[in-house]
Structures are given as structure tokens and as C-alpha cells.
Amino acid sequence: MRRETQNVLLVLLGGALLKISFTGTYLRYVKPAHQWLLIIAGVVMLALATVAIARDLSTRRPPSPHPDEHHEPTPEELSVPPSSVVTGGRRPTHDHGHHHSARSAWLLVLPVLAVFLVAPPALGADSVQRAADTAPRPVAEEDGSALFPALPPDEILTLPLSEFSERAAWDSGNSLDGRAIRLTGFVVREGGAVYLARIAIGCCAADAYPVKVRLEGGDLARHPDDSWLQAVVELVPGSATRATDYVPAATVTSLHPVNEPEDPYEH
Incomplete structure (x- = not known):
């Protein structure tokens, strides 16, 4: 070259x-x-x-000014x-x-x-559907509540999807029970279930893994895959178990379409 x-x-x-x-x-x-x-x-x-x-x-x-010069x-x-x-x-x-x-x-x-020319979009529903392991990373082996600080007493509390999933699966203090939680993510359909999902990364997109919550109730049929939603939900107690791969379920109380965030990943 x-x-x-x-x-x-x-x-x-x-x-x-x-x-x-x-x-x-x-x-x-x-x-x-x-x-x-x-x-x-x-x-x-x-x-x-x-x-x-x-x-x-x-x-x-530079070229010689006298090419015939001896x-x-x-x-x-x-x-x-x-x-x-x-x-x-x-x-x-x-x-x-x-x-x-x-x-x-x-x-x-x-x-x-x-x-x-062809900048690829952020990872989305297709990546979640193809992921072999969709369980959130465990944060404790016995009493996970010791690793989670108390939640503020807000009427509607905004949480990252990853923290919601981890608390639902591992917090033996049941800090999410009866709480209204605001989550933001994109729609993923698997079989007959509808999930609110987010891609989490540790360093870059190469080590990305999906986090998701199964939604129950609400008008979900009109929202296609990869559409971004802000949902206020309540955790279904005991839904994040080994049988469900520690994916929690949540009942939808309100649902609003939103634009994709500037940073689509969770960290």
C-alpha cells in the first residue's frame, strides 16, 4: 500500500x-x-x-529544471x-x-x-430473542436483601430495569412488593408473552446481555417489537424464580410510548 x-x-x-x-x-x-x-x-x-x-x-x-543537463x-x-x-x-x-x-x-x-454510511442501530429485540441466557446476574447466594439499600418513599419510583429484575429475584426483604415502579425499555415478544427489555453492557456492546420483565395487563397489542415504552408497574410477588429463569412479571398500571433514549443501554 x-x-x-x-x-x-x-x-x-x-x-x-x-x-x-x-x-x-x-x-x-x-x-x-x-x-x-x-x-x-x-x-x-x-x-x-x-x-x-x-x-x-x-x-x-522537485524536478530538475534542466532535464538534458549532464x-x-x-x-x-x-x-x-x-x-x-x-x-x-x-x-x-x-x-x-x-x-x-x-x-x-x-x-x-x-x-x-x-x-x-451504514451505522448499525443499537442492539434491540432481536438480540434479546437470540440470547441464550436471559437471567439477570445474581447478586447474592443467600440473603440478597443485605446488598440492597432501602428505597426512597416516592409514590412512583423510577428504577433501571436491571435493578428491578435483581431486586425481584434476590431481595428477600421484598422491597418491591406493593410499590409503583416506573420502568423504561423496548418491547420484545416471545411466544405469547410480551416483555419490557433493556440491553445492559459492562464495557461495550460485545459483552452485552439482555434484561427483561414480563408485562401483564395494559394495551400491549398495539406496540410492536423495538418500540420504546415507559410503564408504571407493580411486581407480581414470587414471579422471579428458577422456573422462570429469574425473569420477573409485573402488572401494568399505565403505559406511554417514548422516544429511544440517547443512551439506549444500561450500565
Whole structure:
């Protein structure tokens, strides 16, 4: 691959990183705390490309104003390597493997095209349906209530879907019983059941896992998969068990469509 092409790739990669960092698209791939790392990486790539382009321009030799002028050979040009005797005066070439590395380098164009042309959406209902294990991560083996702080006495309490699922499955203090909880997530249908789901990530979308709550009641038929809802629910006590893969059920008291959040994942 030519140096000019390498420099262009560096510019494109650095620009792609800065684009997703400043437009918020990076939230589809990594957690919010990683934004500054992406910005630094993009700036470094652009700086390297700028330095390389400037060096190439400064070392480029201008054409001779007198092409017919006699050129005296330099001592380096007069020296003939011993290998030229074997090769009939031609310098041997050693380009083994360069073709393969050049083809591999062109693969760097793919993420750039993905960012600028076909940026994939955030993980949604299809990822939940294909997940092999949808149980929330256990937070305790015996008395989970010791790990959960007391909930504030709000009339309607807003909780992340992951915390709601963990409390429903592992809080032996039954802190959710009889409480009105506001949840936000997208619709997922599996068989005859309708779930409110969210994708949780630890570091990036590669380690994502789904969290979901089965909804009972409410006008759910008119909401298709991947539509975002804000639901006020009450936990069905004892619904998050081993038999249900620790997925709780909740009775819907109110339901409202909402736009997809800027950060669609839970962390």
C-alpha cells in the first residue's frame, strides 16, 4: 500500500472516531465513560496523518529544471553490490508477503464505511430473542436483601430495569412488593408473552446481555417489537424464580410510548 493511501486511511479513521464521539453515536458501541478515549484516539490518528503528509511533502524532490543537463554519478550510484553479478546487473527484489499485508490494510476501510454510511442501530429485540441466557446476574447466594439499600418513599419510583429484575429475584426483604415502579425499555415478544427489555453492557456492546420483565395487563397489542415504552408497574410477588429463569412479571398500571433514549443501554 502506498504511503499516500496509508495517510488517507489514518485521516478517515481519525475522523470516524471523532464523528461518533461528538454526535453521540459512540453510545451504541461503548459506555459513556469511554468518550474521551475515543476523542484522544481520533486526535492522535489525525496528528500522525498530518505529520506524515507534511514530511512526505517536504522530502519530495522537485524536478530538475534542466532535464538534458549532464548528470555526474555519485559514489553511491557507482558502487555495485555483489549480488548484481549474480542477477545480471539487476538488483534483487524482496517483496515476499507485501501483497498480503496490503490487502489486509485495506480492511481498515470497512469500519470507516460502517460509521459514515451504514451505522448499525443499537442492539434491540432481536438480540434479546437470540440470547441464550436471559437471567439477570445474581447478586447474592443467600440473603440478597443485605446488598440492597432501602428505597426512597416516592409514590412512583423510577428504577433501571436491571435493578428491578435483581431486586425481584434476590431481595428477600421484598422491597418491591406493593410499590409503583416506573420502568423504561423496548418491547420484545416471545411466544405469547410480551416483555419490557433493556440491553445492559459492562464495557461495550460485545459483552452485552439482555434484561427483561414480563408485562401483564395494559394495551400491549398495539406496540410492536423495538418500540420504546415507559410503564408504571407493580411486581407480581414470587414471579422471579428458577422456573422462570429469574425473569420477573409485573402488572401494568399505565403505559406511554417514548422516544429511544440517547443512551439506549444500561450500565
